[in-house]
Amino acid sequence: MDKTLRFTLDGRPIEARLGETVLEAATRAGVMIPHYCWHQALGNPGNCRMCIVEVEGAAKPQVSCRLPAREGLVVRSISPAARRAQCSALEFHLVDHPLDCPVCDQSGECGLQDYYMDIGRYKSAMREDKAHAGKRLALGPHIMLDQERCIMCTRCTRFVGQVSKSHELGIFGRGHRQAVDLVPGRALDNPYSGNLADICPVGALTDRDFRFQVRVWYLDSTESICPGCSRGCNIFVHTSTRRPWQNQGRRLARLKPRFSPEVNGHWICDEGRYGFLDFDSKRLGRVMRLKPVSEELSWDRAAQEVAAALRRKPVEGLAVAASGALSNEDWLAFKELFVDTLQARRFLFAPEPDQAGTEDQLLRRREKTPNLEGGKALGFGTKIESLGWDSLAGDIEAGKVWGLYVIDRDPAQAWGGRSRELLERLDLLIYQGPRQCLAGELAHYRLPATAWLEEEGHFTNFQGNVQGYQRALQPLGAAKPDWAIFADLERRLKP
């Protein structure tokens, strides 16, 4: 099966696997043949006609997405004949296209714009008026449709048919009246709908929350891992820091999937995609002692005081609440501080119930933190058992727990109305995390930590893949990575 074929594309030798098309083999070899309808994960209906190429010996040009690679085939994709055929295909796509690039969010990353500039037939031969259709139709919570910009590639209908299997979209009408639209009575609300904005090669399907926020050419892209669940989808993080007045001042503009054959393929879910856009809200940047006397501290002073406080009473009564949001680097420093040095016994890191959610067959996992697996490798969940929030509450009420060290977790989500009373009973409450929450308000010490995009590290996903993420943004204020805070405390507590 793994037979390799050799053919020539524009004078360049290309290797193809048996059964591959010319377009697939060329793409794999890094040669770009223009195309819209073919998508690696969605098949090749061959309706856009953009990938048309000249084949030696064939009477007419052929579409390379439906042309099986054969040994010795000679293909030309940039010869005058091939270019003329591609140019005609593009002209047909532009017959009814409104060319409203100035207002279109896809502008700057649009297949139509790219090939139009590339092929360079800037004067329209059309004398007729353009057909008009629906503009800014909100299809669901996340996606906006502009029917005039659609080029009928059918990627979207194939996605809802083959990938999300939710079948909300269809193609209605014929000729100039043909349009993509919702199936009557449906809304585009499947948990993977955001991917449609990525696969639509033009600006027909765009993100509602990204709409008019910032132009794509102002964005910076960083490779990262989604921290939304234990799948650990590979993503690109698009940040907007060059023009701070754009994007309502928020630094994080959007998340986009990054192809990974073994983890997430081409897709990500909507929870992950849209779940982190308030990244900059409620952020902590100052090292604080809040009780008994409120005062801003230096890291040195804070570490000194916290280290002393942790040793003040017997360690049996100290509980530590962490989560799978810690990176592998954080987990190691965490273990060295709390298990090896302090020898604490009460840990809470299980996702119950505040960090658990829906799961499905495609990508989403029940545990809504990225790295429980990294903790497991160090014994958290195997050698060391996790408490539940309820049993911890019981222990606090019974006076068995005097101190609680909370790392980026909100007890209020589990305890609800009881939380304030429970947290105020404690002799020592330390909150360490990137965002303010009830525990941060009631804490004796509040230590600001960097959030995922402001540090680099590794997450181990549920399959055991260790995946690295890069730093995309600068830390705010005095925030330090969790591992650095743990390491500092450990150095002071070591006998």
Added chain:
Amino acid sequence: MAMTVRPVSRPRRGLLEQSYLWEVARGLGVTFRHFFINLARHCLRLAGLRAEPGAVTIQYPDEPAVLGRRARTRHRLLRRPDGSPRCTACLLCETICPARCIRITAEESPDPAVEKRAKTFDIDLGMCVFCGHCVEACPVDAIHMDADQVELAAYSRGDMIWDMPALMRDTK
């Protein structure tokens, strides 16, 4: 590159040059030549004999400056026939501006045919280099540099920033 020394010979001045008298006379010669040519041109023009104008001194700022027809002056944001701004907030001018002095934020327009419009549009005229690139970049001809205003001084840097109402004030 290694540093090298290149000797430059001093100009040699004779007695005539060192006395300056000859040079002063030469300079005055130029001045008077222009004076009499201009005088002649003005007289001939008055007599209706010759069309070529003589040079004049403009009493700026007591008299208004005369600007060329294509002079790039303060920006103006143009309006649609219904009076709303023509700008669709495409941000191309902001992108091309070499001085980075344009700041635009966009919003949804209530008019579905317009779709996108500028929510805020500020130009910092204290930073603008009056290159005109913004006018060239605009795909909808929404920005011109023909307000014919060149006196833009203000008492603070903040006052040099013109916002959308100010940029649209004198456009019909």
